[in-house]
Amino acid sequence: MDAPVRPERRFPDPVRDRLTRLFPGLHVPVPRGRVAIVRLYGPIGGGGRSAALGELAAHLRDSRRVPAVVLDIDSPGGSAAASDDLFLAFERLSRSKPLVASIRGTGASGAYLAALAARRILANPNAIVGSIGVISAGPRLPRLLDRAGVSVTVRKAGRLKDMGAPWHDDSDEEQAKEQELVDAIYDAFVARVAASRRMLPERVRELATGEVWLGTRALELGLVDEIGDLQRAVEVAAEMAGVAARSTRVRLRQPVLGRLADRFTARLAASLADEIEARITDRYRGL
Numbered sequence: 110m111d112a113p114v115r116p117e118r119r120f121p122d123p124v125r126d127r128l129t130r131l132f133p134g135l136h137v138p139v140p141r142g143r144v145a146i147v148r149l150y151g152p153i154g155g156g157g158r159s160a161a162l163g164e165l166a167a168h169l170r171d172s173r174r175v176p177a178v179v180l181d182i183d184s185p186g187g188s189a190a191a192s193d194d195l196f197l198a199f200e201r202l203s204r205s206k207p208l209v210a211s212i213r214g215t216g217a218s219g220a221y222l223a224a225l226a227a228r229r230i231l232a233n234p235n236a237i238v239g240s241i242g243v244i245s246a247g248p249r250l251p252r253l254l255d256r257a258g259v260s261v262t263v264r265k266a267g268r269l270k271d272m273g274a275p276w277h278d279d280s281d282e283e284q285a286k287e288q289e290l291v292d293a294i295y296d297a298f299v300a301r302v303a304a305s306r307r308m309l310p311e312r313v314r315e316l317a318t319g320e321v322w323l324g325t326r327a328l329e330l331g332l333v334d335e336i337g338d339l340q341r342a343v344e345v346a347a348e349m350a351g352v353a354a355r356s357t358r359v360r361l362r363q364p365v366l367g368r369l370a371d372r373f374t375a376r377l378a379a380s381l382a383d384e385i386e387a388r389i390t391d392r393y394r395g396l
Contacts, residue, residue, distance in 0.1 A: 148360075232333045
């Protein structure tokens with residue numbers, strides 16, 4: 110994203126935007142001096158997408174073209190490990206240049222954790238903010254398996270190796286171990302909030318019940334710094350960096366074939382979901 114570009118390839122803004130839409134994998138550098146907007150949308154899971162966001166944060170941190178970054182958030186959170194990894198990646202970025210978080214829809218749980226890396230957090234007035242807490246849940250199906258006549262053979266080394274497996278109920282030791290892990294992650298989350306929001310840990314624990322608030326209430330509680338939309342976040346970031354409030358959305362460069370494959374997979378999944386829904390509707394229409 111910070112690669113040098115010959116003058117004849119410096120496309121005008123409308124041409125650049127059209128090329129980006131037509132050829133998603135085309136490498137068109139961020140215009141110099143603009144605030145970069147990074148999207149954090151949807152559930153946070155481990156693997157490729159979170160790793161790509163972390164890599165993008167590293168690119169933006171090192172790019173001399175980008176004076177500031179806005180993290181555009183609409184996510185319910187997700188994996189604790191992946192969320193903390195994003196926090197660390199964006200925290201390193203925030204130490205190098207202004208980073209502002211903008212919660213437009215939902216900034217809950219792990220997404221709120223990621224927002225804590227920013228120097229300032231803005232939220233829309235009716236955004237959903239908070240859900241400071243940790244949960245671990247999974248089905249236990251031994252009685253269902255018995256009814257179905259299904260048995261599971263397990264050979265293991267290490268008495269807790271199949272902890273959380275759905276084919277058996279948790280033992281007391283397994284329950285205690287899982288609660289220990291949940292408590293440790295919760296304590297780390299509380300510590301991140303306390304450090305970022307400059308609150309006493311005891312006060313954070315009063316708020317860390319897993320509940321959520323609207324943006325206006327989150328401001329009163331000290332969980333965000335300002336009520337404002339994405340454009341306001343761009344203005345704040347630009348003011349911090351001493352540049353004009355102009356922005357551009359960025360994403361990590363991906364080959365054209367990779368982008369096409371991702372789009373094909375997403376459309377195929379959507380088509381299958383529509384077909385399944387249609388078949389279920391047809392099946393029960395006469396009831």
